[in-house]
Amino acid sequence: MYNPKTKQFNFIEDFSNFPNATHINKTNKYYSYHHSGCADMLWDSDLFYIKDNKAILLGNIHGDECELNTISITKNNKQKDTKTISTEILGKYKDGKFGFIDSYWEKHYKEF
Numbered sequence: 001m002y003n004p005k006t007k008q009f010n011f012i013e014d015f016s017n018f019p020n021a022t023h024i025n026k027t028n029k030y031y032s033y034h035h036s037g038c039a040d041m042l043w044d045s046d047l048f049y050i051k052d053n054k055a056i057l058l059g060n061i062h063g064d065e066c067e068l069n070t071i072s073i074t075k076n077n078k079q080k081d082t083k084t085i086s087t088e089i090l091g092k093y094k095d096g097k098f099g100f101i102d103s104y105w106e107k108h109y110k111e112f
Helices: 087-092 097-111
Strands: 029-031 034-037 042-051 054-064 070-075 082-086
Touching: 029 097, 042 097, 054 087, 054 097, 070 087, 070 097, 082 087, 087 097
Parallel strands: none
Antiparallel strands: 029 042, 034 042, 042 054, 054 070, 070 082
């Protein structure tokens, strides 16, 4: 990751676990996206932050449009903190799952 103060790149441990990372404006948080199978009908998005050159997971959105038609949102990798909603919600967003992911993390990152 580029550090504009030092004008150098810093290695971020575990950053490769979070592909296609997007920074959430005015925060120290990021979210990622990756397909997990079933012709991209299984997918995940992770919320994370970087501390001491290490990427730290805060939460996950797991979409299953293949069989269960559910979206599971888990805080801090704890199954007891999981919220499940129907994939029907994706139809309300212009860009489908990508619009949902963008909107969800932008609105809810403080909860993690």
